[in-house]
Amino acid sequence: MSSKIPADAKMATRAVHAGLDPDPTYGSIIPPIHQTSTFVQPSPGEYVGDFDYARSGNPTRAALEKALGQLEGGLATTFSSGLAGEHALITAVAGTGGHVVLPNDLYGGTYRLVDSVFSRWGLQYDLVDQRDLDATVAKIRPETSVVWVESPTNPLLNVVDVPALIERVRARAKEVGASLIVVVDNTFATPINQRPLEWGADAVVHSTTKYLGGHSDVVGGAVVVREKALHAAVRHVQNSVGAIPGPFDCFLLHRGLRTLHLRVAQHTKNGEAVSAFLRTVDGVTDVRWPGFGGMVSFQHPGALGITTATNIFSLAESLGGVESLIEVPAAMTHQSVAGSDAAVPADLVRLSCGVEDPDDLVADLRQAIAANAG
Structure with missing residues (x-):
């Protein structure tokens, strides 16, 4: 953590100051944007800092990674998207013949990545309702490489007892001889509400596009891990594949x-x-509302009409921005799970409540639902 931030600082203080070491050249309080592809070396193989080529590292990216690591309590790697981070993490720990346990309610992109990309290379998977701890650990077998957790889930907002699940997973892995990692998608909760690495998770993933960025103006992802070896493995995959975020x-x-x-x-x-x-x-x-954050879901026969009748809620994919969004997951973000055990109801509406006045949001939904009451 920055030398000016006390070790016991609260999350609000961390959020403001994380990764903000003054620029050593001019003392600017905000790290500069290093818009460069390469770095001059004083002599062959000698680098200024850790920077030789921008695919491998960039000072602007390093400042962000330091900040994310401070917020989640681990070692962070940032990516060009959340899915790019997920791809790197799974690639780092799972191989042909490996096995992944997934929640049966999960982000459609995660399902698509495993089902249509990794499965082609021999990775197997099972879907399970992770609120049922017995059913979840029963899916673990010797070749299981990853137990992937979402809480709250996307889009049904199921809440999983993550600490209890991690404890049960560790015991089951030891019983069957599985060498696995527990990954928690913390996109919906953010480190403001939960820090899974402190519960014993091996890795946390984020679509930084969502709450962390918060303004619907950038796409990105992050993987934050506890152990140096896993951190090095993830960074190796990233450097080999090249899914990096730009400095801006x-x-x-x-x-x-x-x-x-x-x-x-x-x-x-x-x-x-x-x-x-x-x-x-x-x-x-x-x-459904998990008790924190702006994600709300509900079902209504007039789901499609409601989503086109709102004025403040914009009909759009994504979430976590300052503006409120509304969508029908079955027709939008979760088309890839149609026909699978992860399919979502056709009449499900998912809301991302922004930071507008709550009375205005309620009034907008009231008129939209009333217009589709029949």
Whole structure:
């Protein structure tokens, strides 16, 4: 952590100051954007810092990675997208004949990556409701390489007892002789609400596009791990494949981190208000809100019409930005899971409540649902 941040600093202080060491050249409080492809070497094989070529590293990227590591409590590698990070992590630990345990409610891109890309190279997988700890650990076998956890899940917002699951997974892995890692997708929760590495997870992944960036203006991803060996393995895959974020993307993401705690607080206020309202509306069923953040889901027969009748909620994929979004996952973000055990209901609506006034969000949903009540 930066020398100016106390070791026991609270998350709000960390979010503001993480990775912000003053520039040594001019003392600028914000790290500069190093828009370069290569770095001059004083002599052959001698680098300034750790930087020789921008695919392998960049000072702007390094500042962001330091910040993310400080927030999650581990060693961070940033990527051009969340899926690029997931690809690197799975590639680093799983091979032909390996096996992955996935939640049966999960981000459609993760399912597509495993089902249509990794499975071609002999990686097997099982889907399971991870709220059922017995059912989850029963899926672990000697060749299991990864237990992949989402909590809250996407898009049904199921909450998993992650600490208890990790404990059970460790015991089962020892029993069957599996050498595996536990990965937690922390995109929905953010380190403001949970830090899975402190519970014993081996890795945390993020789509930094979402809450961490927070402004719907950049695409990125991150993998944060506890152990140096896994960190080195992930970075080796990244350097070999090349899925790196650009310096300006890293600058924008680092800027977003500095208001993360403030934004999450308002997202939470709005998620609570919207979910409370929805539970009072005739025709609305299965309202879900995990108790923090701005993600809310519900079911309604007029789902498609509702999503095109809102004014403040924009019909768009993604989530976690300051503006509110609405979507029908079955027709949008989760088309790739159609027909599988991870398929989602056709009448499911997913909301990403932004940071607007909660009364305005409720009023917008009220009129949109009323217009599709029949």
